[in-house]
Amino acid sequence: MKIGDYLLSELAGRGVRHLFGVPGDYSLPFLDQVLAHPDVEWVGNCNELNAGYAADGYARIAGLAAISLTYGVGELSAINAVAGAYAERVPVVVLGSLPARRALDAGRVVHHGLGDADWRRVIRAYGEVTAAQTVLTPDNAVVELTRALDIAVTERRPVYVGLPADVPTVELPTAAPALAEIHGLTSAPGELAAFASAAERLVKAAKRPVVLVGHELARLGLAAEIERLATGLPVAMTAIGKGQIDEQAVDWIGTYLGPASPDGVRETVEQSDCVLALGTIFSDTETAGFSAALPESAMIVVRPENATVAGKPFGPVAAADALHALAELLGTRDSAVRPTKTRVYEDGPLTQNPLWTEVTASIRPGDIVVLDQGTASFGMLDYRMPSGVSYLAGTLWGSIGYSLPAALGAAVAAPDRRVVLLIGDGSLQLTAQELSTIARVGANVTIVLVNNNGYTIERAINGPHAVYNDINHWDHAALVRALCGPDVPMTPVRTIGELRSALDGDGFRVIEAHTQPLDLPTRLDVFVSAVKAAQG
Incomplete structure (x- = not known):
């Protein structure tokens, strides 16, 4: 099997059935392999930035996406979209088509570059907006591709995979190298126990608990766990958390935006004696320019890699473990889903x-x-x-x-x-x-x-x-x-x-x-x- 075919089969095995991008001369041999592949379909875009946005939308539905970009001009055109995917925890595999190895090894100045032989400039730029970066060679292709894809799926972040123009058509070595295992974040037992103990004191004393949902934990596939934990409790969402869980499955009270919240939502959250903030990051958008008055002494905040109780941090604590601990503390409650009423407008000018x-x-x-x-x-x-x-x-x-x-x-x-x-x-x-x-x-x-x-x-x-x-x-x-x-x-x-x-x-x-x-x-x-x- 050739390296390009192996790469496409690995993507397809992880649910990627389409490849977005714009062709360039460095990527054409690889794109021929895409057209011949039975499980991956090419979707050409009008420009690379659009391809990056399309891959982001695809990944939010399919779980993983990939884009093909030509060296330099194509890669930098798309980097804004990739940065957005990084900020919002969306796993996109960036396939950067580089010049052939002989040009890279000889230090030649090539087109689409910056007028020198430093071909790693763009890769360094991508180092700021991706969770992993690698350049495939015949010797490392299996190990490095597996590592990058595992990181993308585990961390829900974009990764960069460089493809020198002549590498996709090279056959894989017959002897398969050993693969390093990639594991998701695990909790330190002492930290998880300390978190649970601190949370227990707050949860057990609470008279007015409320759940505040952000976007991060749902991106990790924990939406169902949040819905089960929230059963019987009022649930508000931040602007970024909007729609990240099934709003019909919980007692949805609206969007929390600090003083810009709808009637009743701000009071419910800010006067709560136990706010379970799940996957929230409290940006300016979520807090109306940091004007929210959230009660830190009543806050339990769960992020993907850590948690805090009343401002005290605990970590590493995996989000799934923290949610399980909180569910145990909250126990079983009856559902309290309330229907919402929507105003019906008479016909008239559209506003x-x-x-x-x-x-x-x-x-x-x-x-x-x-x-x-x-x-x-x-x-x-x-x-x-x-x-x-x-x-x-x-x-x-x-x-x-x-x-x-x-x-x-x-x-x-x-x-x-x-x-x-x-x-x-x-x-x-x-x-x-x-x-x-x-x-x-x-x-x-x-x-x-x-x-x-x-x-x-x-x-x-x-x-x-x-x-x-x-x-x-x-x-x-x-x-x-x-x-x-x-x-x-x-x-x-x-x-x-x-x-x-x-x-x-x-x-x-x-x-x-x-x-x-x-x-x-x-x-x-x-x-x-x-x-x-x-x-x-």
Whole structure:
């Protein structure tokens, strides 16, 4: 077996059935192997940044993804997307196609480089945004590829695998080398016991316990454990934790954003005598600019590798062990799932709040909801998702334009599920090219494009009429025809009734929802006010 075929088979064995990327001359021999492989399909993207975003969306649904990038120019084009995957714990395998070994060994200056022979510059850059880096050779391919893939899956982080152009077509050595074992994090017995003892004192005395869910533990596959632990307790989510567990399976009370929280949520969390913060990182987004008043003396915080009780750290403590210990302390409780009430709007001009109410009402169990950072991500925070919905948002990294390629990746990973993409006109302009790829692969994506003439989230923060928050007005109907062909439905809506009718359907289509530039979802308006107040 040749090294390239072995690499593809190893990816396929871990659930990667598609490879995203852009071809380059260094990668072409390997891409020929991709086209010939029975289990991995090539999905070409319009540029490398989009390929990285698509791989992120794919990995959040399939569990692992891979992208092929050519040396230098391609690798650096995608590094922003890979950094976002690192920040949000999404495992993406970056396959960097390098010049052939003879050029590397001879120290030759080659194209796509920086005008010198230091070909490791880009690998060093990737060292900052990946959990492991390696360059495959015929002698190390089995050991190093296995190590990198194991780290990606175990740590839920991107990894970098360099492929010199001549290596994929070299046959593997006949003698298989010994593989080093990669284990997930294990708890130090003394630390786990000390954590459990400290947590017991807080849990047993608690009269008003509450669960606060972030994103990190669900990324590790612990969503079901969180749901079982939370049974019978009120459950709030951070903005980044939104949708990471089944919101219908718990007593969901809403999104916690410090002083920007919905009525009752802030009081429930901040007045609790035992806050079980599971996978939360307390960034500025989660705390409305660090203006939250969380009671440290009542906090039990569980992170992937450690935990704290009332500010005292314990570690190493594996998250799965910490959750098990807390479940034992909490014991068995009856379910207390309360239904949520959603306001029904009469027909009239479309504004932000009824926009998100109608979108939520159209979401079905099993859908994949993808949101861009902006009015969409804030507009959906107050709405409870149906069971079985996957919720994709790059909330922590916050790179606008992420959602369109991510929706492509999610749709490729799960072709039997409907993807609902919620994106603003400003975000669309960063990655609009990938509309053509969605059309080419025939993905089942419903796009709700919010046309509010610019960067409304930035207008809310500063400069409501500033030119830097303006964008050139696009004819979106003409754009869809040009990129996707004449058969993709494009429906403009300006009233609640028109939106309600347009949302009823399947297949690739675009709904252009017109709202005013300074019209904000309630949660975004309150959030910005809270941040400004905190900054004085």
